[in-house]
Amino acid sequence: MKSVSYDSHLKVCQNKDWAIHKRECTALQEWAKAAPSPELFVPSDAVRCLGRLMWSRQKKGPDSTWRLKTREIDAMQSHRASLQESSFELHTHLSHALVRYLGIGSSEELVQFGSSSPRDLVDIISRFVTNTFSITTPTLTPIGASVSPTIALINHSCEPNAVVVFPRASETPSTHEPLMQVIALRNIEPEEEILTSYIDTTLPKALRQSSLKETYNFECSCPLCASMVGPDPRESVFCPKTCGGTCPAPTDESDVCRCVKCGAVVKNADAILDAVGVGQEGLDKATALQFKDPVKAKQLTTNLIPILTSSGLTPSSHPLLGLIRLHQSLLVESLPSPITQEALDDAIRAATRSNTGLAAVLQYGHPVRGIALAELGKLLAVDEPTPRESATPAEAALLYPPSGPSRLKLAYQTLVRARNELLVGFGTVNEGGQVGKDVRENIVALEKEIGVWKQGVKNVLEDTPKLARKP
Incomplete structure (x- = not known):
């Protein structure tokens, strides 16, 4: 089989993406000109990803087969009607940034992107925020954002039985893009639901619940959140008498904490x-x-x-x-x-x-x-x-x-x-x-x-x- 050089891969990628990239390139240049400081020369991954989605709609037209191809994205849940107050700022910021990035000057111009009103734009942003995935390197370093309607169907648990990862760059001759995979962390029984975590599960319960409510608009009732046998290691202190046990860390609601092993009371709450x-x-x-x-x-x-x-x-x-x-x-x-x-x-x-x-x-x-x-x-x-x-x-x-x-x-x-x-x-x-x-x-x-x-x-x-x- 004839080998294909990396430069050839790059050229193929550029040619395939040119219809979108030529718009992106112009938008990036205009964004940089208006940026108030060097660290803001490039918009966020979320804005760039949303921009690509909107340009794809514009390229194909609102009544074309593109609408059929994107029906899965359009069918994803939007929380526009039930946004938490803490989410208003994020959605407002993304809306203004996206409009500026696309160069939209009026509500009427939204039609060319498949949106009939600002409300439709907010719906798209809400679906994106709720269902987006961070693209990472094989070492888990975030490098971008993506939307996968299929994988977005997987529900959340703070004790997941599967993870979404990008093990390595693709070895397919036509692309070097990372490949998203869902990997089981343990044996999953027939009829058992596949669950991943939407958030950082090293955080204590209150912060996990706050993050889930703000971004995904639900309260988690997974086993880790519903019940915890013994002190949660995410909120624990060593026994004050160094018996080898641990105590629940004090909180504003409860500052009386005892070692689960010897019963010693934590006095420096x-x-x-x-x-x-x-x-x-x-x-x-x-x-x-x-x-x-x-x-x-x-x-x-x-x-x-x-x-x-x-x-x-x-x-x-x-x-x-x-x-x-x-x-x-x-x-x-x-x-x-x-x-x-x-x-x-x-x-x-x-x-x-x-x-x-x-x-x-x-x-x-x-x-x-x-x-x-x-x-x-x-x-x-x-x-x-x-x-x-x-x-x-x-x-x-x-x-x-x-x-x-x-x-x-x-x-x-x-x-x-x-x-x-x-x-x-x-x-x-x-x-x-x-x-x-x-x-x-x-x-x-x-x-x-x-x-x-x-x-x-x-x-x-x-x-x-x-x-x-x-x-």
Whole structure:
């Protein structure tokens, strides 16, 4: 079979998309001219995706077969008549941005896009907001937005039995676009409903419910929201008497909390509530600064994490887990070149805390868990710039991350665990996605390195008696 170059793929893609892209290109240029600041030169993914949808309608005409092809989108549920007050701002902003992006100057001009009134435009936006999916890289980094009427039919649960992922770029000769797939996280019985999560399930119940109500206009009654046996790890603190148990974190409604294991009462409820409030505010600020001012964002997470941990919050609690995950990302992004031992070890410790928190709130095989484990394994596998001098077994047991052969062994074990979870979260048929393939290559490389090290030790042990007999 004759191979087709990437440039050929790109040319085919450009030709097929030109009818829409020539409009998009002009709109992007006009948008940039009117942008008040450089960071606003490009409209959001939502505006660009909606723009493509509207141009497609315009290109085909309101009475053409395009209307038949888009009947699934038109049939999707709109919450225009029951929008929450908190959603008004988002829908209003999207409406104004879309109108400006399309260059619409009057209500009459909406007709060419298959809409007879501003109400129809709001309906389209509502359907989009309610049914859109984030397109991600194989490492779960958002890179765009899409609408899939079929997959949008899947209902929500905070304890999903399936996930929507983009394991890798398409290998089809005609396109390099990511492929959306629904992957089962466990065996799904006949007649059992397939359920995915619309939101971040590491968040506590109140925030999950608020997000679902605001965006999707419903209250979740899944098992996780309806009942929780024991403290929710998303809202928990360690036992004040360090018995090994945990306590429900205090709330504004209830500040009397006891350890479920020994019954000890949490006495610093006000301090915990204050720490959570400060942590949430700091997480919001650091997230907003993540790309604009990463140095400031890292300073915020560095200062806030000790405050929350000293208050007794477990690594899986909100907002501590969010701060830990962001802190890890910032540390990895800011690793110096050449890398230093201190910076590498700090990143490994942050990745370990992140994995500990995620393991408590996400089920085995969840893609986020698999990616997090892979990141930790790869950090452990990085060659140490200045390995620590040998320590006694007792001393070595207290040191983390370990150094030398112990670190190499831990890296191998972590990557094996990561691959096992990636095979679940991104599908065995996909070999765990692109990340799973990369991890497999890392495992093979470590096996060779460990084999060389073991052989070297064996050779030394075999030669030692001979050396000892020499005069």
